[in-house]
């Protein structure tokens with residue numbers, strides 16, 4: 399079986415964890431400080447706060463933008479549920495806009511329609527889905543016009559860039575996940591970026607029970623602290639990230655070339671000036687053939703995944719909250735997408751087998 403994802407754990411990670419275990423400084427400490435600094439430097443930002451996972455990182459990002467009960471926050475309905483749940487954690491109201499059918503990212507035109515209709519939108523959470531950044535020029539233009547806080551969910555976009563500027567460096571805040579299957583991992587882990595020292599100070603309180611001094615708690619906080627154990631893995635993973643991204647792009651290029659003449663398959667695009675990091679290599683399988691296609695892959699030992707088979711407002715909990723939107727691009731994507739393995743551990747033989755199996759599929 400060729401798996402859809404495969405965490406890479408090398409001798410360096412093992413040695414780093416052993417070093418932390420031997421030090422007995424297992425909770426937050428100098429490894430966390432070092433990981434924050436290295437990851438911030440890599441992304442070209444100044445303020446990074448490590449925490450427990452991508453969801454707490456997003457919650458912390460929203461709180462650092464002062465999102466509170468009753469606030470309106472616009473986001474994409476085509477993402478992992480943590481994106482909109484974290485808005486609910488703040489007592490704020492997620493409002494959805496449609497996606498671009500080519501990139502699967504939030505469509506600036508639909509976003510502007512929503513901004514016009516809703517008035518007083520406090521923030522917009524964008525998701526750089528599958529490793530491709532959103533249309534940043536258009537979104538920054540809207541930010542200027544409608545004056546919302548911009549939060550980037552970069553859980554799938556470590557190292558992705560637009561015009562050489564990295565994901566996470568565009569917004570008022572950003573979040574990353576280091577879950578085991580992401581492009582770099584710490585088992586579970588997350589990182590929040592903020593834009594200034596005041597927000598940094600507040601975010602550090604948010605992840606540490608609201609602590610303001612030794613035994614003084616001045617704001618409502620949580621325990622979202624990353625451990626040295628996780629950070630030591632992250633420090634090693636980051637050293638490999640660039641070569642892993644290159645490998646993902648090589649694999650993706652081979653697929654795109656091999657599938658270009660298959661008419662029921664749409665392959666991912668890489669618009670000019672963008673660096674895709676291919677967290678997922680996602681095909682669109684047209685003509686209602688997806689189920690049969692997936693069965694064919696599975697029968698031939700190829701793992702695949704659907705991200706996502708429902709849009710967020712179709713989830714039972716959101717239906718219960720009363721959501722009744724209908725965005726045709728997002729819903730069509732949910733019916734057609736399937737991701738195939740693109741991770742750096744795939745061998746040339748694996749890639750050949752996947753290409754050959756896809757080509758053999760009879761519609």
Ligand SMILES: *Cc1c(COP(=O)(O)O)cnc(C)c1O
Nearest residue numbers: 451452453478480481553575577
């Ligand atoms: C993985 C992911 C998250 C959540 O990250 P966790 O570390 O699993 O909490 C949030 N948003 C997106 C887009 C993701 O892919």
